[in-house]
Amino acid sequence: MLKCSLDNVQTLFAEIAKEAKLYLPIDNADGTAVFGEWSRGVAWSNALNTAKSPKDFFFPQTEDLMRFRTEGKKIEVIDVRRESDDFVVFGVRACDVKSFDVLDRVFLSEPCDSFYAEKRAHGIIVSLACTRPAETCFCGIFGIHAAEPAGDVSAWKTEDALYLRANTEKGTALVARLSSVLEECSDDAVNAQKESIAKIMNKLPLKDLSTEAFGGGKTQDLFHSPAWDALSSACLGCGTCTFVCPTCQCYDIKDFNTGNGVIRYRCWDSCMYSEFTKMAHGNNRLTQKERFRQRFMHKLVYYPENNDGLFGCVGCGRCLAKCPISMNIVKVMKQIGGNKGE
Amino acid sequence: MNNMGDTLIPSVGVITDVRIDTPDIKTFRVVTSDGKKAFDHRPGQCAMLSIPGVGEAMFSITSSPTNTEYMEFSIKKCGCVTEWLHQAEVGQQITIRGPYGTPFPVDDVFAGKDLLFIAGGVGLAPLRSVINYCRHYRDRYGNIDIVYGSRSKADLLDYREIIEEWANDAGVKVHLTIDNPQPDWDGHVGFVPSYVKELGFDTDKTAVLCGPPIMIKFTLEALVALGFDKRQVYTTLELRMKCGVGKCGRCNVGAKYVCKDGPVFRCDELEELPSEY
Amino acid sequence: MQKITREQLIDQASELLANGTVSTVLGWGAGEFGYDVTPTLFKTAEEMQNGFVFNDFCGANFSKYLVSKTKTLEGKLLVFLKPCDTYSFNQLLTEHRFDREKVYVVGIPCEGMADIAKVKEISGEGISSIASDGDRIVVTTLYADAPVKIDARNVLAERCIHCKSKKHVAYDTLLGEEGDVVASARFDEVTRLESMTPDERFAFWQNELSKCIRCNACRDACPACTCETCVFDNPKSGVENKSPSNSFEEQMFHIIRAFHVAGRCTDCGECARVCPQNIPLHLLNRKFIKDINTFYGEYQAGAEVGSRSPLTDYTTEDLEPSEIFVGRNEHA
Amino acid sequence: MQVTEYKPLIVAFCCNWCSYAGADLAGNNRLAYPADVKIIRVPCSCRVNPTFILRAFQRGADGVIICGCHPGDCHYTSGNYYTRRRMATLFSMLDFLGIERERTRVEWVSAAEGAKFAATMNEFAQKVAALGENKRLEDLRCKK
Numbered sequence A: 001m002l003k004c005s006l007d008n009v010q011t012l013f014a015e016i017a018k019e020a021k022l023y024l025p026i027d028n029a030d031g032t033a034v035f036g037e038w039s040r041g042v043a044w045s046n047a048l049n050t051a052k053s054p055k056d057f058f059f060p061q062t063e064d065l066m067r068f069r070t071e072g073k074k075i076e077v078i079d080v081r082r083e084s085d086d087f088v089v090f091g092v093r094a095c096d097v098k099s100f101d102v103l104d105r106v107f108l109s110e111p112c113d114s115f116y117a118e119k120r121a122h123g124i125i126v127s128l129a130c131t132r133p134a135e136t137c138f139c140g141i142f143g144i145h146a147a148e149p150a151g152d153v154s155a156w157k158t159e160d161a162l163y164l165r166a167n168t169e170k171g172t173a174l175v176a177r178l179s180s181v182l183e184e185c186s187d188d189a190v191n192a193q194k195e196s197i198a199k200i201m202n203k204l205p206l207k208d209l210s211t212e213a214f215g216g217g218k219t220q221d222l223f224h225s226p227a228w229d230a231l232s233s234a235c236l237g238c239g240t241c242t243f244v245c246p247t248c249q250c251y252d253i254k255d256f257n258t259g260n261g262v263i264r265y266r267c268w269d270s271c272m273y274s275e276f277t278k279m280a281h282g283n284n285r286l287t288q289k290e291r292f293r294q295r296f297m298h299k300l301v302y303y304p305e306n307n308d309g310l311f312g313c314v315g316c317g318r319c320l321a322k323c324p325i326s327m328n329i330v331k332v333m334k335q336i337g338g339n340k341g342e
Numbered sequence B: 001m002n003n004m005g006d007t008l009i010p011s012v013g014v015i016t017d018v019r020i021d022t023p024d025i026k027t028f029r030v031v032t033s034d035g036k037k038a039f040d041h042r043p044g045q046c047a048m049l050s051i052p053g054v055g056e057a058m059f060s061i062t063s064s065p066t067n068t069e070y071m072e073f074s075i076k077k078c079g080c081v082t083e084w085l086h087q088a089e090v091g092q093q094i095t096i097r098g099p100y101g102t103p104f105p106v107d108d109v110f111a112g113k114d115l116l117f118i119a120g121g122v123g124l125a126p127l128r129s130v131i132n133y134c135r136h137y138r139d140r141y142g143n144i145d146i147v148y149g150s151r152s153k154a155d156l157l158d159y160r161e162i163i164e165e166w167a168n169d170a171g172v173k174v175h176l177t178i179d180n181p182q183p184d185w186d187g188h189v190g191f192v193p194s195y196v197k198e199l200g201f202d203t204d205k206t207a208v209l210c211g212p213p214i215m216i217k218f219t220l221e222a223l224v225a226l227g228f229d230k231r232q233v234y235t236t237l238e239l240r241m242k243c244g245v246g247k248c249g250r251c252n253v254g255a256k257y258v259c260k261d262g263p264v265f266r267c268d269e270l271e272e273l274p275s276e277y
Numbered sequence C: 001m002q003k004i005t006r007e008q009l010i011d012q013a014s015e016l017l018a019n020g021t022v023s024t025v026l027g028w029g030a031g032e033f034g035y036d037v038t039p040t041l042f043k044t045a046e047e048m049q050n051g052f053v054f055n056d057f058c059g060a061n062f063s064k065y066l067v068s069k070t071k072t073l074e075g076k077l078l079v080f081l082k083p084c085d086t087y088s089f090n091q092l093l094t095e096h097r098f099d100r101e102k103v104y105v106v107g108i109p110c111e112g113m114a115d116i117a118k119v120k121e122i123s124g125e126g127i128s129s130i131a132s133d134g135d136r137i138v139v140t141t142l143y144a145d146a147p148v149k150i151d152a153r154n155v156l157a158e159r160c161i162h163c164k165s166k167k168h169v170a171y172d173t174l175l176g177e178e179g180d181v182v183a184s185a186r187f188d189e190v191t192r193l194e195s196m197t198p199d200e201r202f203a204f205w206q207n208e209l210s211k212c213i214r215c216n217a218c219r220d221a222c223p224a225c226t227c228e229t230c231v232f233d234n235p236k237s238g239v240e241n242k243s244p245s246n247s248f249e250e251q252m253f254h255i256i257r258a259f260h261v262a263g264r265c266t267d268c269g270e271c272a273r274v275c276p277q278n279i280p281l282h283l284l285n286r287k288f289i290k291d292i293n294t295f296y297g298e299y300q301a302g303a304e305v306g307s308r309s310p311l312t313d314y315t316t317e318d319l320e321p322s323e324i325f326v327g328r329n330e331h332a
Numbered sequence D: 001m002q003v004t005e006y007k008p009l010i011v012a013f014c015c016n017w018c019s020y021a022g023a024d025l026a027g028n029n030r031l032a033y034p035a036d037v038k039i040i041r042v043p044c045s046c047r048v049n050p051t052f053i054l055r056a057f058q059r060g061a062d063g064v065i066i067c068g069c070h071p072g073d074c075h076y077t078s079g080n081y082y083t084r085r086r087m088a089t090l091f092s093m094l095d096f097l098g099i100e101r102e103r104t105r106v107e108w109v110s111a112a113e114g115a116k117f118a119a120t121m122n123e124f125a126q127k128v129a130a131l132g133e134n135k136r137l138e139d140l141r142c143k144k
Helices: A006-019 A094-107 A114-122 A169-176 A188-201 A219-223 A227-232 A240-244 A288-306 A318-322 A329-338 B080-086 B121-136 B159-164 B192-199 B213-226 B267-272 C006-018 C045-051 C065-072 C083-094 C116-123 C188-194 C198-209 C217-221 C247-261 C270-274 C282-296 D019-028 D050-058 D079-096 D114-131
Strands: A002-005 A021-027 A033-037 A062-071 A074-079 A087-093 A123-128 A153-157 A161-166 A251-257 A262-268 B011-022 B025-032 B046-051 B055-060 B071-076 B093-100 B115-120 B144-150 B172-178 B206-210 B233-236 B264-266 C024-029 C038-042 C077-081 C103-107 C127-133 C136-141 C148-151 D010-015 D037-042 D063-068 D104-108
Touching (some): A002 A006, A006 A087, A006 A161, A074 B093, A094 A114, A161 A169, A161 A188, A219 A288, A227 A288, A240 A318, A288 A329, B025 B080, B025 B093, B046 B071, B046 B080, B071 B080, B071 B121, B115 B121, B115 B192, B115 B213, B159 B172, B172 B192, B206 B213, C006 C045, C006 C103, C024 C065, C116 C148, C188 C198, C188 D079, C217 C270, C282 D079, D010 D019, D019 D063, D063 D079
Parallel strands (some): A021 A087, D063 D104
Antiparallel strands (some): A021 A033, B011 B025, B025 B071, B046 B055, B233 B264, C024 C038, C136 C148
């Protein structure tokens, strides 16, 4: 275990930033936190988590894929991919770290998505344990430990110090070059914190949410549940849940004609949108109920079916906090899961 | 890293021939800019064609894999990309990437079997690839029956090829039908499902079905009524696609992605999927 | 803090359900934590007893739901409307978006709704229970030893701080006492921005709009946005987009969104309430309202059914676009 | 490197019945106005949707001017009255967002006012030139 006094944390950041861009949660003027680039004097937010998930670092909301130059009947394809520089994302919570695993299985499976892979290869994740989870947190039910966040380096913050432990090769290389600001220490402080986190986790209101009714092979059980009607009844069909979600990965590919060429880019898309599945000859999900059901079935049944039981939700609670009508995956799990066998 | 390919980045293709098949279907012949076939494929697989600034869309490759010189796409005019393609001339470059999707099991399941192909309208496009593949390796398969129906005679796709080539092959029987009677037509008149029932095929065949959803639904019912098991019947699905490789999420139905797990599905597999296709 | 109770609303609804006046009730459904209420349809009094809530977090404006819900529903739909919601209700009627005969409006008084984000700023995260006690909101959390008592007036939602009316402009039955149109300082923030230099204003909006993630919640929650297909969803419009690629597209979306409802926006504040990125979107709408009031005379959308929106009206004596800045702030 | 004088790109939406004819007359009378004024003919000034104006800026315009029949002379009776209200509120909003007031303008030009058309364009182009390039409503992707 390595340790850095909190008084010294800005020096630690400066050391990290010497060789790689450093991003960490920063407080916005409106009271929310957001991942921003660190520079001297930028304060590290105390917020539990950022309003938007850190998936942008690897899967940005919009990203140019290629350009085209056209002349008469001729087309030239221009590769716009650039080599990424190393960067460090600091203070990622356990749930969000897990979300990268969920995204990896999509983007790194054959055929590998080179846009994502490049950024993933150059990103170094420093995670951070949660000492004060919110009532909306339910990472525990997906086997995620708020006290044991994964990542290249795991971190724990106490009243007076930051504790670091490298988990991977990338992480080891990072802490190695921070030796001037880190000192070796025992695990005692971290162990004490882990114990207190475990106690809090046991008090969280959603800790008993059951995943039993969900997982691969449950399509026929759940798809026809009568509860979908009421659950989706108030859904506005906006994309808030999708866009704040750390694991939602659907995207659209679009062309933009600049007047002197064409940019083909991809951007986040939402299965909640009415035109998501619209084709020239029709739409296979005509009502909001069907679109709403798709989002939750995908996270709770289809994704686990294709990915060895791993759920497509990490329990970060963002959709609970942000949905305009307070409909969310927890309510869905309770209703749909509970209705089983009725 | 710029040496690393990415399936989303297409190569440039050239339209070398445009054939007007029906009033709303044209068949495009496509090669790479140096005149070669863009990539190898298996019967039933698809490719993403695009026109920069207009859009990208998935099309079945209608030419047989045994054709090593070029690919053909039979495309019905119905949306932005297809409308643009329909006004394209020979020499026009487009982009092409693929092949995508799981092909028909021509080398295992189909081998040695009697085959029954049933198509409606532009649904013949994906079947033409597999029909011609099976004709090419004629000795590997048993008898071939082809039932094909369209709105009118003019709407029959690949009519000349059907009449002049397919119908003349040994062991290949072609049954054509159109929806309504017309003066220059002395063949069968009526919808495909009822024609299939009328023809009454032996149930030891493997059937391949493609056409508009409503035609698929009723033809499948007709086949089941004739005693076919759904495990003997293959069909293809079509949903909106963007990436072609099961990542963008658009064509997701149940745990399947039509672009990579399909477009070819066995009809009993479809029953396990949610009815959202 | 609300003067009317959950039981009163249930009683009223039960009576109307029992005598067959209405078949369904659109109300607030209980959530997990007390503050996360969801608009919910109730078919019976029993369902309401089990799942209906009315508390300081029932902010959602139900008017827009009437457009979709009345299309498929058998019988009449009872809807609870707060004073500000009734303006949206009238505006939708003006635009013939639903059949008045299919709706039974129960007007309910509103003392202002609370903003959970403001509550959490005081109480901290980890809310285990939340309840109203007179003018106070009592919050227990996982981390505070004793319940935190908060003056409800200190955690009012932005739109409720600047409440424009306690008066219902439409109802079939009114519960509680009728209020009045109230004077509000709702344009103060617009005025403050107007008095900035253009550079400052530009910087302000760049900062705010750059937060936009284009989730479309502002549009989808807006009772004035009822187009079947929005121009931003129509691939043939030339402006369709899923996400803002740059500052231009952010500006474009928000200008057009606000302009399209200008003259029809009742200033209900749903856009800012639902924004997951806390962008003060209502300021764009209020700017239009303020300008319309200044240029063409006071107008409150939804105050009466059938009134003509100022932007679909004119007089021959209207101000020229070149005259709008005359005598206005001196920066520029 | 040769320094060239900055010439703003102006998009002028001209109504078919008055202003477009006015522009035509300016041309016939050989009245000079900047070549960088690109005229887009619209059936009526009220056909100009705010998205047209924003898209003109997106695609490189430095100034946008809408020209229509004089109030009272609209071919469709009242189209330009609606234009007047819409553009007044839109321009005020653009100002609210910090976009320079001088980049947008409405002018009434009749079919007989060739001289006014030319003078208006000269004056508008000059004002926009003084502001320099449009930076606040630009889309960098559309820059050459």
